[in-house]
Amino acid sequence: MGDGHLSETFPEIRDAVRRLCAKFPGEYWQRLDRERAYPTEFVTALTEAGFLSVLIPEEYDGSGLGLEAACAVLEEIHRSGSNGGACHAQMYTMGTLLKHGSEEQKREYLPKIASGELRLQAFGVTEPGAGTDTTRISTFAKDAGDHYVVNGQKIWISRAEHSDLMVLLCRTTPREEFAKPSDGMSVLLVDMRDAVGNGLTVRPVRTMLNHATTELFFDDLRVPKSALIGEEGKGFRYILSGMNAERILIASECIGDGRFFIDKASAYAKERNVFGRSIGENQGVQFPIARAYVQLSAAAEMVTKAARMFDAGETAGTEANMAKMLASEASWFAADMCIQTHGGFGFAEEYDVERKFRETRLYQVAPISTNLILSHVATHVLDLPKSF
Ligand SMILES: Cc1cc2nc3c(=O)[nH]c(=O)nc-3n(C[C@H](O)[C@H](O)[C@H](O)COP(=O)(O)OP(=O)(O)OC[C@H]3O[C@@H](n4cnc5c(N)ncnc54)[C@H](O)[C@@H]3O)c2cc1C
Numbered sequence: 001m002g003d004g005h006l007s008e009t010f011p012e013i014r015d016a017v018r019r020l021c022a023k024f025p026g027e028y029w030q031r032l033d034r035e036r037a038y039p040t041e042f043v044t045a046l047t048e049a050g051f052l053s054v055l056i057p058e059e060y061d062g063s064g065l066g067l068e069a070a071c072a073v074l075e076e077i078h079r080s081g082s083n084g085g086a087c088h089a090q091m092y093t094m095g096t097l098l099k100h101g102s103e104e105q106k107r108e109y110l111p112k113i114a115s116g117e118l119r120l121q122a123f124g125v126t127e128p129g130a131g132t133d134t135t136r137i138s139t140f141a142k143d144a145g146d147h148y149v150v151n152g153q154k155i156w157i158s159r160a161e162h163s164d165l166m167v168l169l170c171r172t173t174p175r176e177e178f179a180k181p182s183d184g185m186s187v188l189l190v191d192m193r194d195a196v197g198n199g200l201t202v203r204p205v206r207t208m209l210n211h212a213t214t215e216l217f218f219d220d221l222r223v224p225k226s227a228l229i230g231e232e233g234k235g236f237r238y239i240l241s242g243m244n245a246e247r248i249l250i251a252s253e254c255i256g257d258g259r260f261f262i263d264k265a266s267a268y269a270k271e272r273n274v275f276g277r278s279i280g281e282n283q284g285v286q287f288p289i290a291r292a293y294v295q296l297s298a299a300a301e302m303v304t305k306a307a308r309m310f311d312a313g314e315t316a317g318t319e320a321n322m323a324k325m326l327a328s329e330a331s332w333f334a335a336d337m338c339i340q341t342h343g344g345f346g347f348a349e350e351y352d353v354e355r356k357f358r359e360t361r362l363y364q365v366a367p368i369s370t371n372l373i374l375s376h377v378a379t380h381v382l383d384l385p386k387s388f
Contacts, residue, residue, distance in 0.1 A: 009304070010072040013051075017073055020045055021080035026352040029082065033210045033355050038162050043087045046077075047116035052090045057098070060110035066311035067245055071252035071303060078256025079263070081352050083359055085211050086121075088253065089159060092246040093123045093167045096187060100230035100238045105189070109165070121159035122166035122192065123246075124216060125239065128155045132372055134236065135181035139170040139218060141188060148172070148188065148223045150199070154216040156366070160202045162212060166190045169239055172232050187235035188227045195221055209358045244320040246367050248310060251303045251320075254327035257360040258296040261331070261338035264353060265289050269341055285341060292334040299326035318381055321373040328363035328370070335360050 008014065024042050032039055046052050051073045056062020063069075070091050077084045094113060097105060097120070112118040130136035139152025150170060160166065166189070173184035196202055199221030202214050230238050266289055269280030279285045303326075306319035335357040339346035346353045364370050378384040 010069050013054075013069060013072050014076045016049065017051060017076035018080060020049055020051075021077060021082045024082055026081055026350070029352065029355065030349055034349075036204075036206060036210050036212075038159075038212050039083075039086045040162075042082065043162075044116070046087060050114075052087055052116075053114035055091050055098075056094060056110055056114045060098075060106060061114040062110070066307070067248055068304065068307040068311055070249060071307050074249055075252040075256035075259070078253045079259040080256075081260055081356065083210075084253055085359070085362075086159065086162070088249055089121045089123050089246075090119065091249055092242050093120050095245050096167050096229060096238050096242045097189065099241065100187070101189075105226075105229070109189070113165075118164045119162065120165040120167070121163035122157055124154045124157045124160075124166050124168040124190075126156045127153060128215075129153075132369065134169070135175060135185075137169065137171060137185065139168075140174075141170045141172050141186060141223065143172070144222075146225055148225065148228075150188075150218045150221040150223055152218045154218075156205070156213050157216050158211055158213040160192065160212075160214045160216060161204065164191065164193055166192055166195075167229075167239070167242075169235055172235075182236040184233050185235040186232045187229040187238050188223050189229055190221075190223055190227060195223070198222070209355075209362060211362070240317075241315075243367070244315070244317055245310060247320040247324040248303060248306045248316070250363055250367060251299070251306070251323040251327035254324075254331035254360060254363050255296060255300045255303055257356060258292065258299070258327070258331040258334040260356055261334035261353070261360075262289060262292050262296065264351075265292075265334075265338045265341040268345075272343075279341070288337040289341065292330070292337045295330040295333055296327075299323070299330040302326050318377065321368070321376050324363070324368065325370055325373045328360075331360045332364060 050063055053062040054065045054070050054073060058064040074084045074088060097109060113120050127137045129138060141148035141150045168188045168190045169185055171184055172186040175181050178184050199219050201217040205213050205215055207213060269285050270278055272279045303323040306316050306323040309316035309319055338353050339357055342351060342353055345351055379386045
């Protein structure tokens with residue numbers, strides 16, 4: 001794909017990420033995918049190169065760059081055929097600590113996260129009984145003097161086995177006691193090294209992609225009061241701004257996936273000969289590739305806009321949602337096109353197309369499903385009636 005047609009920001013960062021990812025070729029990801037294993041070496045290499053701490057301010061030993069730079073990192077990881085899902089959470093969960101944590105908490109954790117000494121990869125929000133309606137979570141942290149006692153269950157908590165810390169959203173006051181259902185939730189920074197086996201059980205959930213996701217069971221887990229981020233009861237609003245960052249970052253991964261599929265399909269269409277000519281000479285093959293490119297280019301503009309607004313300190317909630325929806329749909333269209341362009345070989349593991357196809361499908365469901373984005377636009381932007 002001619003890069004000149006899509007704006008390429010942060011060329012030095014992109015180039016460095018590409019060079020790093022070249023050391024982790026398709027065979028590496030195929031093996032991990034088969035074994036459902038965590039890409040420890042890849043995450044270590046990204047950490048050592050400083051790519052996971054781009055958003056941590058310089059005073060806490062990070063690079064102090066903005067979300068747009070972080071987007072460039074994740075986009076290039078995905079364009080190269082790698083996957084940032086093993087470590088992307090470090091970028092956005094850290095924001096909750098940075099924006100709402102005490103100075104003491106920031107000094108204690110951020111430099112260690114920047115150096116890789118501590119991994120903050122787990123973000124515990126979703127529950128089986130609540131689904132997308134986060135205000136209905138029931139995992140409860142009961143005040144017990146100098147500590148909380150946590151009971152409940154979470155589902156789909158990715159990377160819990162590969163994280164030293166987890167940003168956990170739980171109730172500290174029952175929902176019924178507030179007029180506003182989003183009140184009464186709090187954020188705890190749980191030290192997984194103490195918690196697992198002492199009130200917290202982690203069970204892996206095998207899924208159609210290699211995402212290290214798990215379910216968590218809390219059974220009288222003791223968490224010190226010093227782990228509370230910000231004020232008790234205000235946790236929901238703390239994680240909302242982090243969720244906007246998450247949507248924009250994941251949208252950039254979708255842009256990377258889309259570019260991967262377009263690059264792959266274009267190359268294959270030129271080299272594969274059937275009926276005495278390259279399949280790429282047929283407009284029936286060319287046009288879906290071109291359509292994928294057009295859709296992806298438009299989505300990329302929205303992602304850039306959302307990232308720039310976020311970096312300028314604007315809320316960017318609607319733009320983050322729209323960017324995630326457009327980018328995940330563009331990457332999915334590109335994935336389908338890429339399989340079709342490859343014919344039978346699209347299904348062969350060694351081409352990486354089927355793996356990336358499975359991986360990019362996630363993003364229309366997580367971290368927020370398309371319907372909920374449409375609902376946000378309908379009710380918050382277009383002022384249509386709210387049905388729930
Ligand atoms: C691989 C994977 C990794 C994940 N990692 C994490 C993680 O690390 N941390 C974490 O907290 N969560 C994580 N999640 C959870 C993810 O954020 C949720 O799965 C996602 O937000 C959708 O919620 P749900 O699965 O509960 O779907 P539900 O809320 O049960 O919804 C099911 C379907 O119904 C639709 N729907 C629901 N209500 C409405 C409505 N009112 N109008 C129209 N449609 C509606 C939804 O759009 C969706 O398509 C992960 C999920 C997966 C699959």
